[in-house]
Amino acid sequence: MTTKESFTPDKDLPVLEKVExxxxxxxxxxxxxxxxxxxxxxxxxxxxxxxxxxxxxxxxxxxxxxxxxxxxxxxxxxxxxxxxxxxxxxxxxxxxxxxxxxxxxxxxxxxxxxxxxxxxxxxxxxxxxxxxxxxxxxxxxxxxxxxxxxxxxxxxxxxxxxxxPFDFEERYTPEKHNTGDGSLWQSTTGRHVWETNFVPDVVSFKLFDLPRRGAGGSNVTFELGYNSLAAHISQFPVGTYKKAHWHGPGAHVFVLSGQGYSLLWPKDAKRTERTRVDWKPGSLVVPPKEWFHQHFNGGSSPARYLALRWGSHRFSSIAGITPDTEGADKSIEEGGSQIEYEIEDPAVLDEFEDECLKNNATPQMRSFFPARKSFTVKLPA
Ligand SMILES: [Fe+2]
Incomplete structure (x- = not known):
C-alpha cells in the first residue's frame, strides 16, 4: 500500500506538491x-x-x-x-x-x-x-x-x-594544467593518479598495471580541475574479463575501444536477474548504485573504457555518494565489494568463452583459475 492510499486526504487543505x-x-x-x-x-x-x-x-x-x-x-x-x-x-x-x-x-x-x-x-x-x-x-x-x-x-x-559571480580563487587550475601538463601521484590506495586539467587523447594515454581488478588489466586515474568529479581509464586484454564489483552511483563508463559486454545485477539479486548489455566504442553504461557490474572483452582487440565519476583522491568523500575505492578493490570475503574469480558463478566463465569463440578471439581466463575455491561467501543462487 502506498503512502497516498494509507490516509484520507483533507479536502480543505491544498496539497504540497514536491518541486523537482x-x-x-x-x-x-x-x-x-x-x-x-x-x-x-x-x-x-x-x-x-x-x-x-x-x-x-x-x-x-x-x-x-x-x-x-x-x-x-x-x-x-x-x-x-x-x-x-x-x-x-x-x-x-x-x-x-x-x-x-x-x-x-x-x-x-x-x-x-x-x-x-x-x-x-x-x-x-x-x-x-x-x-x-x-x-x-x-x-x-x-x-x-x-x-x-x-x-x-x-x-x-x-x-x-x-x-x-562567485570566483573560486582557491580552485584556479595551474595554467600548464590546461594545456596537458600535470603531476603524477600515487593514491592512498596505490593507484597511479595523473593530476591535470587536460588530457589530449584518452584513447592512447599510457596506462599502469592494476592486477587486482583482474586479468592483465591496466589503469590510470585522473584528477581534473580540483573537482570532486574524477575519472579513470581501464584497459583489459583480448580474451579476458574484469572482476565484478559494486559501489555508489554515477560512474559513467564510456567505451573507447574494443568490443564486449557487461553484466549488471543488484547485489542481492539472483543469477537469473543479471542484465547483459553489448557495447562498442561510443557506448555508455552507468551501473546503478550497489549493483554488481562486470566488464568482458569478447572481441579480438584490447578493450578500453573511460569512467567519469565521483571519487576524487584529492578531496574528501561525499557521504553516500563517493565510491569506496578501497572496498571496491577488496573481496566480498574480506568485507569489500569485489567478487574474486575463484568464487564467482561458473556460468560467467562459460558464457564468456562462448562469446570469445563466436568472435574468433582466444579466451585467456583459464590461466586465472588455477583451482576454483569452494564458496566461502554465500552468493545468491
Ligand atoms: Fe565500477
Missing amino acids: AYQSFIESEGIPIVTGFFVEDLNTLELAPWARVGGNGAYVNLDGNGGTNDAYVCEIPPGKSLNPERHMFEKLIYVLSGRGATALTQGKREQTFEWGPGSLFSIPVNAPHQHHNGSGAEPVRFVAVTSAPMVMSIFNSTRFVFEN
Whole structure:
C-alpha cells in the first residue's frame, strides 16, 4: 500500500506538491532526455537545437546516476561556437568527434586550449567558458558529465546556479594544467593518479598495471580541475574479463575501444536477474548504485573504457555518494565489494568463452583459475 492510499486526504487543505528542481529544469530545456542505464552509441544519438547552450543537445540522464550527476551530448555545428556560460556545478568533457577550442576564464587569466577526438578536460566550478568548433566543415560532438543534479536540488535556484559571480580563487587550475601538463601521484590506495586539467587523447594515454581488478588489466586515474568529479581509464586484454564489483552511483563508463559486454545485477539479486548489455566504442553504461557490474572483452582487440565519476583522491568523500575505492578493490570475503574469480558463478566463465569463440578471439581466463575455491561467501543462487 502506498503512502497516498494509507490516509484520507483533507479536502480543505491544498496539497504540497514536491518541486523537482533539476528534473523541471531539464524538461524546460526543450531537448531529448534519454533514460535507462545504457546507450549503445552516443555518436548517433538524436539531438535537438538547444537554445540556452547553443548547438544541439540531448540529456543522458541514466538511472545509475542516482540523481547525483548527469550527462549530456552536445554538437557544435561547423564553424559555430556555443554560448558563453558559467555554472555552479562541475563539468567533465570527453570529445567524441571533431576539433575545436575552449576559452576558460579564471580571475584575470583567460586561456584558450585546443582539443580533438579523445580529449578529456574539465570546466572547474563556475569558471566562465566558451566552446568553439575549429572546423568549417565537420561538426563537433562531445559528452559532458556534470554535478548539476545535486547542485540544483540543493539550491533550488537556476539564478544561483547560472548567474552567480562567485570566483573560486582557491580552485584556479595551474595554467600548464590546461594545456596537458600535470603531476603524477600515487593514491592512498596505490593507484597511479595523473593530476591535470587536460588530457589530449584518452584513447592512447599510457596506462599502469592494476592486477587486482583482474586479468592483465591496466589503469590510470585522473584528477581534473580540483573537482570532486574524477575519472579513470581501464584497459583489459583480448580474451579476458574484469572482476565484478559494486559501489555508489554515477560512474559513467564510456567505451573507447574494443568490443564486449557487461553484466549488471543488484547485489542481492539472483543469477537469473543479471542484465547483459553489448557495447562498442561510443557506448555508455552507468551501473546503478550497489549493483554488481562486470566488464568482458569478447572481441579480438584490447578493450578500453573511460569512467567519469565521483571519487576524487584529492578531496574528501561525499557521504553516500563517493565510491569506496578501497572496498571496491577488496573481496566480498574480506568485507569489500569485489567478487574474486575463484568464487564467482561458473556460468560467467562459460558464457564468456562462448562469446570469445563466436568472435574468433582466444579466451585467456583459464590461466586465472588455477583451482576454483569452494564458496566461502554465500552468493545468491
Ligand atoms: Fe565500477
